[in-house]
Amino acid sequence: MRALSEARQAIVAAILGMVITLSFYGYLRIAESEHATAQIQNEAYNIQRQLRQTMINHLFMVEWIAREWEQNDQAVEERWQADANIITLYYQGVQTLVWLDPQRRIKKVFPEQGNYGLVGSQFSGTETIDMLANNDAIQHAIVGKAGNLGRHPTDIGLFVQVDGAEKGIFGAILSLQDLINNVVRANISEGFQLALANENGLLYSFQGDQQTKQQWQVNTSLQVLGNRWTLTVWPTPNKLEELLGGVSTAVLTAGLAVTLLLTFVLYIFGVSRHRSQELADTNLELYAEIEERERVEQQMAYLAEHDALTGLANRNALMRFLTEKMPATEQHKTILAVIFIDLDRFKEVNDALGHTVGDELLKRVARRLQKIAPESTFIARTGGDEFVLAAPDSESSHYVTELAKQLLLALDTHFFVDAYELFISASIGIAFAEDADYSAENVVRNADTALYQAKEAGRNTYQIYSRAVHRDLTEKLELMKRLRHAVEQEKLVVYYQPKIDLNSRRIIGAEALVRWVEDDGKVIGPDQFIPIAEDTGLIIPISDFVMRQATEQLKQWHDLGYDDLTMAINISGKQLHTPDLIDKVLDTVHQARIGPQFIELELTEQVFIENIQSHRHFMHAIREHGIALAIDDFGVGYSSLSYLKNFPVTSLKIDRSFVQDLPGDNDDATITQTIINLAKNLEIDIVAEGIETEQQVDFLMERECFVGQGFLFSRPIPAEQFTQLLQKYQGLIPIQIA
Numbered sequence: 001m002r003a004l005s006e007a008r009q010a011i012v013a014a015i016l017g018m019v020i021t022l023s024f025y026g027y028l029r030i031a032e033s034e035h036a037t038a039q040i041q042n043e044a045y046n047i048q049r050q051l052r053q054t055m056i057n058h059l060f061m062v063e064w065i066a067r068e069w070e071q072n073d074q075a076v077e078e079r080w081q082a083d084a085n086i087i088t089l090y091y092q093g094v095q096t097l098v099w100l101d102p103q104r105r106i107k108k109v110f111p112e113q114g115n116y117g118l119v120g121s122q123f124s125g126t127e128t129i130d131m132l133a134n135n136d137a138i139q140h141a142i143v144g145k146a147g148n149l150g151r152h153p154t155d156i157g158l159f160v161q162v163d164g165a166e167k168g169i170f171g172a173i174l175s176l177q178d179l180i181n182n183v184v185r186a187n188i189s190e191g192f193q194l195a196l197a198n199e200n201g202l203l204y205s206f207q208g209d210q211q212t213k214q215q216w217q218v219n220t221s222l223q224v225l226g227n228r229w230t231l232t233v234w235p236t237p238n239k240l241e242e243l244l245g246g247v248s249t250a251v252l253t254a255g256l257a258v259t260l261l262l263t264f265v266l267y268i269f270g271v272s273r274h275r276s277q278e279l280a281d282t283n284l285e286l287y288a289e290i291e292e293r294e295r296v297e298q299q300m301a302y303l304a305e306h307d308a309l310t311g312l313a314n315r316n317a318l319m320r321f322l323t324e325k326m327p328a329t330e331q332h333k334t335i336l337a338v339i340f341i342d343l344d345r346f347k348e349v350n351d352a353l354g355h356t357v358g359d360e361l362l363k364r365v366a367r368r369l370q371k372i373a374p375e376s377t378f379i380a381r382t383g384g385d386e387f388v389l390a391a392p393d394s395e396s397s398h399y400v401t402e403l404a405k406q407l408l409l410a411l412d413t414h415f416f417v418d419a420y421e422l423f424i425s426a427s428i429g430i431a432f433a434e435d436a437d438y439s440a441e442n443v444v445r446n447a448d449t450a451l452y453q454a455k456e457a458g459r460n461t462y463q464i465y466s467r468a469v470h471r472d473l474t475e476k477l478e479l480m481k482r483l484r485h486a487v488e489q490e491k492l493v494v495y496y497q498p499k500i501d502l503n504s505r506r507i508i509g510a511e512a513l514v515r516w517v518e519d520d521g522k523v524i525g526p527d528q529f530i531p532i533a534e535d536t537g538l539i540i541p542i543s544d545f546v547m548r549q550a551t552e553q554l555k556q557w558h559d560l561g562y563d564d565l566t567m568a569i570n571i572s573g574k575q576l577h578t579p580d581l582i583d584k585v586l587d588t589v590h591q592a593r594i595g596p597q598f599i600e601l602e603l604t605e606q607v608f609i610e611n612i613q614s615h616r617h618f619m620h621a622i623r624e625h626g627i628a629l630a631i632d633d634f635g636v637g638y639s640s641l642s643y644l645k646n647f648p649v650t651s652l653k654i655d656r657s658f659v660q661d662l663p664g665d666n667d668d669a670t671i672t673q674t675i676i677n678l679a680k681n682l683e684i685d686i687v688a689e690g691i692e693t694e695q696q697v698d699f700l701m702e703r704e705c706f707v708g709q710g711f712l713f714s715r716p717i718p719a720e721q722f723t724q725l726l727q728k729y730q731g732l733i734p735i736q737i738a
């Protein structure tokens, strides 16, 4: 198909060239043929004319002799020899001359040689002579038979009457063969051939190559001396070639050559044009590819420095911006601040409403930041819900904190996304280049550290990075690392603090309190690592460990005979989010082979309130399985107590902050009294925490709080010590043990 397309023009040219060439050739060929035929005809007419003329000349000569002799009185005898010599000299066709007397006897004959015997004899060609003799009116010469004067049947005689001093008939015998031969040889053009025929057959032929005769002969009839002949003339092959001229052949050859050349050129042209087209197409494709590549590269370059969702700069671009700004900032000692923003409740929005809404919210946040931030501020989105503003050449640190406040304010109002009115807030960490040794990396990391602090500080606030804050955080991170290691290495230990019946001073239960014992024996309290454990998720394995240890330990103490002891286990808020918590608790209790009624789960009031709705099921399920539910640190910060009547709480633990200043502090006394009354009215058990003095015991017992914990009875102690305590005092507790 491609080859056909390449050769299309060449094929058309070849066909056209052939048609034109052949047409022209045909035309020329006809013209040449006509020309050749005309030439041959010309030749035939010429020969015909010459023959006729020769004959006429002979007739004229015979007549002329007669008129001469009639005008002259000289006897024939006297003139005969001279005239005969002249006649035969000029008329070579004349074979014999004769003079007949009126009786048609031969009187004189020339040449005498060979004819001498005829003199005196009667001329035998009687018909013609008779016609002359009997008709005096015929004055002109006539043609007749040669009679006995002829040598060849074709010989003829020309006879005329002479009516002069001597009467008679003058005759000239002609050899037609010789005459024609002479005329033909004298007049025929080179390359022509000729034949003369009458009705009896061929009379004469000049050359006889028959090759071209059939096609090229020209016939013409000739009436001479009373004979009707057909003269046929045709050319020799060479002559024919010459006559035709060869122009048509040359044209044919040239035409075919030109056609061939043109075809070839056009084919080459077609091929090259096709190749050029292909090249052009390839070039176009190449250009398109290059354009596409450039577009992709531009897009990649754009994406390399932009956030696809919001169109803001990304982390790479931020780092480049900061790196470029740092030298001038350091040199001119200007203020460059990095403001790290993290949305406070974005994850909740994303989880609850889906990523589409989440994405839209991020776009709105980006737009709001762009509106508020001064023009010189560089804004980037560096992660999920993290945005960073770089404010070079800031007037002062005060200006930066004011900007941070504006940002907080702007993000602490609602956003409308689809049908939702969303409320979020943000936490901000601020760091200055100066505090980061003018390092882009450091200043961003410092801002991130400050942000962490802001989150810790309760969100919707900002923190400015300081080296002290950084140190604290570094320590915290270090602690986190070690805690993870400790959990993996099972370096945690469960301590137990006795729960005491204040009346009998009997140990009625224990509270499991985890400790982290370092390699050097140093004991780290849960206050230091539980919050970190909650942040990192380590609280789950820690809690599992504590629950397993505590239930197994309780089983041991039951087996030792202290089979009415209960065990209080602290539950973290994070634990409540694990879906299998109920199963896990029941399974652990079941594994330890103790009754669930000996287990009490403690939730701080804060955790309880925060999860009151979402964990309604958990709390009821726990109670239905006989496990007690205590509210720890009761009375701290929460005013709504209505939940108590709707939830299956079994005991309240008065926070030790109320107990520690009893009985002197009237407020604490009133609060303690109120909590006790509340528990009494709701028929909930009451436990006092943090009892350190007998006065506190007295105060509590006077107000009918008969269960308590505190250093007065025992600090939290390892299990072995607790066992010794049980065994040494038969379950009673002496005062000031620890």
Ligand SMILES: Nc1nc2c(ncn2[C@@H]2O[C@H](COP(=O)(O)O[C@H]3[C@@H](O)[C@H](n4cnc5c(=O)[nH]c(N)nc54)O[C@@H]3COP(=O)(O)O)[C@@H](O)[C@H]2O)c(=O)[nH]1
Pocket (backbone or CB within 6 Å): 497, 511, 512, 513, 514, 525, 526, 527, 530, 543, 546, 570, 571, 572, 632, 633, 653, 656, 689, 690, 691, 692, 709, 710, 711, 712, 716
């Ligand atoms: N989720 C979990 N929380 C736990 C676990 N183990 C402990 N904790 C919680 O850590 C907080 C600190 O506990 P800890 O350092 O063990 O302090 C306890 C007692 O040592 C302390 N206490 C008891 N009596 C007194 C006293 O007379 N004076 C005084 N100054 N302190 C005393 O009180 C803590 C027990 O409090 P509470 O839990 O409220 O009963 C603490 O909040 C623990 O809950 C754990 O495994 N998981």
